[in-house]
Amino acid sequence: xxxxxxxxxxxxxxxxxxxxxxxxxxxxxxxxxxxxxxxxxxxxxxxxxxxxxxxxxxxxxxxxxxxxxxxxxxxxxxxxxxxxxxxxxxxxxxxxxxxxxxxxxxxxxxxxxxxxxxxxxxxxxxxxxxxxxxxxxxxxxxxxxxxxxxxxxxxxxx
Amino acid sequence: xxxxxxxxxxxxxxxxxxxxxxxxxxxxxxxxxxxxxxxxxxxxxxxxxxxxxxxxxxxxxxxxxxxxxxxxxxxxxxxxxxxxxxxxxxxxxxxxxxxxxxxxxxxxxxxxxxxxxxxxxxxxxxxxxxxxxxxxxxxxxxxxxxxxxxxxxxxxxxxxxxxxxxxxxxxxxxxxxxxxxxxxxxxxxxxxxxxxxxxxxxxxxxxxxxxxxxxxxxxxxxxxxxxxxxxxxxxxxxxxxxxxxxxxxxxxxxxxxxxxxxxxxxxxxxxxxxxxxxxxxxxxxxxxxxxxxxxxxxx
Numbered sequence: 267x268x269x270x271x272x273x274x275x276x277x278x279x280x281x282x283x284x285x286x287x288x289x290x291x292x293x294x295x296x297x298x299x300x301x302x303x304x305x306x307x308x309x310x311x312x313x314x315x316x317x318x319x320x321x322x323x324x325x326x327x328x329x330x331x332x333x334x335x336x337x338x339x340x341x342x343x344x345x346x347x348x349x350x351x352x353x354x355x356x357x358x359x360x361x362x363x364x365x366x367x368x369x370x371x372x373x374x375x376x377x378x379x380x381x382x383x384x385x386x387x388x389x390x391x392x393x394x395x396x397x398x399x400x401x402x403x404x405x406x407x408x409x410x411x412x413x414x415x416x417x418x419x420x421x422x423x424x
Numbered sequence: 425x426x427x428x429x430x431x432x433x434x435x436x437x438x439x440x441x442x443x444x445x446x447x448x449x450x451x452x453x454x455x456x457x458x459x460x461x462x463x464x465x466x467x468x469x470x471x472x473x474x475x476x477x478x479x480x481x482x483x484x485x486x487x488x489x490x491x492x493x494x495x496x497x498x499x500x501x502x503x504x505x506x507x508x509x510x511x512x513x514x515x516x517x518x519x520x521x522x523x524x525x526x527x528x529x530x531x532x533x534x535x536x537x538x539x540x541x542x543x544x545x546x547x548x549x550x551x552x553x554x555x556x557x558x559x560x561x562x563x564x565x566x567x568x569x570x571x572x573x574x575x576x577x578x579x580x581x582x583x584x585x586x587x588x589x590x591x592x593x594x595x596x597x598x599x600x601x602x603x604x605x606x607x608x609x610x611x612x613x614x615x616x617x618x619x620x621x622x623x624x625x626x627x628x629x630x631x632x633x634x635x636x637x638x639x640x641x642x643x644x645x646x647x648x649x650x651x652x653x654x655x656x657x658x659x660x661x662x663x664x665x666x667x668x669x670x671x672x673x674x675x676x677x678x679x680x681x682x683x684x685x686x687x688x689x690x691x692x693x694x695x696x697x698x699x700x701x702x703x704x705x706x707x708x709x710x711x712x713x714x715x716x717x718x719x720x721x722x723x
Binding site (some may be wrong): 275277279280281282313320321322323324325326327329334337355394395396406413414415417 | 467537
């Protein structure tokens with residue numbers, strides 16, 4: 267069933283949107299990936315950010331949640347989507363660091379929080395999510411159907 | 425609720441007080457963060473306008489030189505062909521600089537658009553570095569600077585190390601470091617490039633004996649559009665993107681960069697770069713290898 271799909275591997279700090287049916291795959295640890303899908307045009311895109319907020323220093327890249335979310339939405343809008351047709355699915359944000367160190371940073375949790383806050387502000391409903399926990403995730407997103415296949419990983423990579 | 429004892433009530437109140445205190449500190453921290461970011465934003469806005477004037481210099485000046493020089497060549501008498509050689513050399517160095525700066529700008533745009541992904545191949549490190557040094561030959565010769573390559577890797581086929589990585593990105597990273605070293609060096613000095621490998625992590629350092637960077641400035645040089653106006657050869661040169669691009673590219677490749685510098689004595693920029701690996705077994709970035717497991721959850 268995957269024969270008909272073009273494939274795209276989404277690296278951290280990048281984002282992908284396409285009109286063509288693609289299957290976008292990625293691996294998540296404390297990073298968060300948001301899949302946004304247009305239920306009218308049946309197109310979608312995904313981002314993969316590592317940190318919640320841009321610090322104003324580095325390049326304003328989708329490494330940062332607040333930038334990655336808006337860029338993803340804008341890209342879909344530029345392909346003809348309307349805001350009210352968009353729905354979101356949120357994945358990742360695991361707690362990957364061991365011990366006390368983990369608590370002080372809470373990268374995963376803060377990444378999830380940014381997703382929730384910004385998506386709510388932009389009126390995009392989160393229809394499904396799998397976040398938090400101690401394990402990494404593998405995500406496959408079908409941009410034409412909006413379906414996401416999700417699996418928790420055994421090994422703690424990333 | 426109505427039949428709480430005083431003690432319980434007190435306990436509950438204390439709990440709520442603690443919680444509200446916690447919320448208050450969190451809010452304070454957040455507002456501090458917010459103020460910091462908004463300060464940075466207004467700062468970056470003014471930097472951006474500087475950037476535009478820098479960038480137009482960077483593009484317009486070489487073009488003007490190239491156009492002028494090529495026009496001059498067209499009108500050179502046949503027996504004066506020796507003049508042409510030096511003019512062609514100038515055209516080459518201007519075009520080289522233009523090409524280099526445009527590459528930087530396009531890569532920065534790509535990084536900001538989230539369209540950057542590692543493109544991993546086996547890279548011959550020695551020839552890659554030699555090629556970059558050669559490409560700076562004209563510039564370095566003009567300034568009387570020798571680039572000394574200290575290649576300290578003894579194994580591999582004919583001492584050629586084949587290292588899995590992204591050659592284009594590595595090229596741009598090293599070009600930026602060498603370009604900076606040249607820019608901030610005094611005339612007739614040295615640049616030392618050291619290459620070694622430890623536990624599959626490639627270590628490359630670029631050392632110059634130029635102006636150096638004060639400790640305060642070492643913290644900010646990776647920020648975008650930031651330029652330190654202390655370079656001897658750097659008057660109105662550069663757009664301040666080089667190092668922030670370098671850092672973002674290293675991010676993509678899982679590498680790190682460190683500075684060691686003393687004002688007045690020169691700087692050493694060292695990068696360490698791990699050999700690229702497939703992200704997870706059976707799930708490489710390149711292959712056409714998605715397979716479903718029965719235990720995939722569907723959302």
